[in-house]
Amino acid sequence: xxxxxxxxxxxxxxxxxxQDTISQRAAVLRPSATFAMAARAGALRAQGRQVFDFSAGExxxxxxxxxxxxxxxxxxxxxxGYTPVAGMLALREAVAEHLSAYHGTAISPARVLISCxxxxxxxxxxxxxxxxxxxxxxxTPAWVSYPDMVRLAxxxxxxxPTLPEHGWRLQPEVxxxxxxxxxxxxxxxxxxxxxxxxxxxxxxxxxxxxxxRLAPRTRVMADDIYRRLSYAPFEHASVVRCLGDVLENIAxxxxxxxxxxxxxxxxxxxxxxxxxxxxxxxxxxxxxxGAATPSQYAALAALTDPSVDxxxxxxxxxxxxxRATMLAAVTAIDGLRIVPPDGAFYCWIDxxxxxxxxxxxxxxxxxxxxxxxxxxxxxxxSAFGAPGYLRLSYATDDASVVGGCARLTEALASLAARGAE
Ligand SMILES: Cc1ncc(COP(=O)(O)O)c(C=O)c1O
Numbered sequence: 006x007x008x009x010x011x012x013x014x015x016x017x018x019x020x021x022x023x024q025d026t027i028s029q030r031a032a033v034l035r036p037s038a039t040f041a042m043a044a045r046a047g048a049l050r051a052q053g054r055q056v057f058d059f060s061a062g063e064x065x066x067x068x069x070x071x072x073x074x075x076x077x078x079x080x081x082x083x084x085x086g087y088t089p090v091a092g093m094l095a096l097r098e099a100v101a102e103h104l105s106a107y108h109g110t111a112i113s114p115a116r117v118l119i120s121c122x123x124x125x126x127x128x129x130x131x132x133x134x135x136x137x138x139x140x141x142x143x144x145t146p147a148w149v150s151y152p153d154m155v156r157l158a159x160x161x162x163x164x165x166p167t168l169p170e171h172g173w174r175l176q177p178e179v180x181x182x183x184x185x186x187x188x189x190x191x192x193x194x195x196x197x198x199x200x201x202x203x204x205x206x207x208x209x210x211x212x213x214x215x216x217x218r219l220a221p222r223t224r225v226m227a228d229d230i231y232r233r234l235s236y237a238p239f240e241h242a243s244v245v246r247c248l249g250d251v252l253e254n255i256a257x258x259x260x261x262x263x264x265x266x267x268x269x270x271x272x273x274x275x276x277x278x279x280x281x282x283x284x285x286x287x288x289x290x291x292x293x294x295g296a297a298t299p300s301q302y303a304a305l306a307a308l309t310d311p312s313v314d315x316x317x318x319x320x321x322x323x324x325x326x327x328r329a330t331m332l333a334a335v336t337a338i339d340g341l342r343i344v345p346p347d348g349a350f351y352c353w354i355d356x357x358x359x360x361x362x363x364x365x366x367x368x369x370x371x372x373x374x375x376x377x378x379x380x381x382x383x384x385x386x387s388a389f390g391a392p393g394y395l396r397l398s399y400a401t402d403d404a405s406v407v408g409g410c411a412r413l414t415e416a417l418a419s420l421a422a423r424g425a426e
Pocket of ligand 1: 062121122123124125148194197198228230260261262268271272273
């Protein structure tokens with residue numbers, strides 16, 4: 006018989022086993038490609054390299070003045086305790102008022118759940134409404150997180166392809182093909198990350214008719230996180246205004262992250278029927294509890310202080326300008342193709358003409374080559390279900406948009422002329 010193992014080595018063995026044993030639920034999740042590229046860009050910058058970072062999905066601005074002042078005053082003057090799980094009543098009332106005005110219908114605060122970012126709002130909705138095997142239709146290319154959040158809720162993501170010739174909008178005949186008896190949710194993200202495509206009122210009505218006819222139990226989740234980042238001539242259309250009379254089940258997801266440059270505050274909101282909001286609140290109550298109290302006060306200031314609108318308008322103007330700059334640069338590069346985005350802050354580029362050359366096997370290799378050799382960070386399209394594409398974010402300062410586009414132009418010219426270095 007060997008020597009009995011010391012309790013400390015036994016503990017180490019047990020720890021190793023525990024660390025190796027992860028759930029199937031967690032094992033199927035993929036790390037976010039967007040965060041991964043942003044981290045790589047940050048690491049290169051820390052080494053002293055000049056990097057033009059077009060990978061980030063967040064505004065570079067400071068939050069509006071009134072928001073910052075509200076947080077400072079709160080921290081200086083008051084105790085910061087828990088709020089109710091669903092959020093402070095004052096904030097739920099402000100959200101209800103704000104969204105009632107936009108969607109042209111009376112939304113009561115009882116139908117509002119405040120969560121830790123719009124991502125959390127979506128996760129709560131899925132956990133509260135999706136049973137194992139339920140299908141969720143996701144127009145693709147799509148935001149990287151939707152399919153994984155559906156899987157985490159034990160649902161089945163169903164891809165509904167969209168095409169550039171349709172402005173990346175889901176077509177009614179495609180929706181008709183993918184819905185079935187197990188369809189429970191249709192995700193509509195307008196304007197879209199990554200494509201920038203947005204739905205007009207007619208598009209929404211046509212999709213609503215398909216659902217009413219073929220899958221009336223389907224709920225529509227409108228992810229409106231970019232709705233106020235819409236650029237003329239596109240005008241965001243309210244799913245509630247367009248479909249409220251044909252569909253009972255609509256869930257709205259919105260938040261302060263993009264519109265008010267408040268990504269780090271982590272405040273999003275879900276508006277749905279009282280039954281769904283009650284269930285989603287139970288989910289949140291047993292996972293995170295209420296969102297961070299200072300962040301809720303900050304969001305309240307964003308939604309209620311009249312001075313905020315001026316600063317939001319200035320940010321919108323900057324995004325409009327940067328969009329024009331990047332769009333012009335990309336359009337001028339031989340071989341790249343792009344549908345001018347209706348909104349959000351991304352250029353979604355077909356770069357397939359540059360893939361398959363020596364050393365650049367696919368879009369991931371192209372994105373890595375652009376970053377490593379030329380200091381331009383982007384996100385490869387395959388992360389969004391679209392190999393051969395690149396997503397470039399113009400949520401960065403004007404000088405970086407100009408400088409980074411010049412770099413991109415030179416890099417791709419060198420690739421076209423002589424293959425990868
Ligand atoms: C389409 C889409 N929905 C939701 C979110 C999440 O927003 P939040 O930062 O408020 O969680 C993002 C963020 O990138 C997004 O792109």
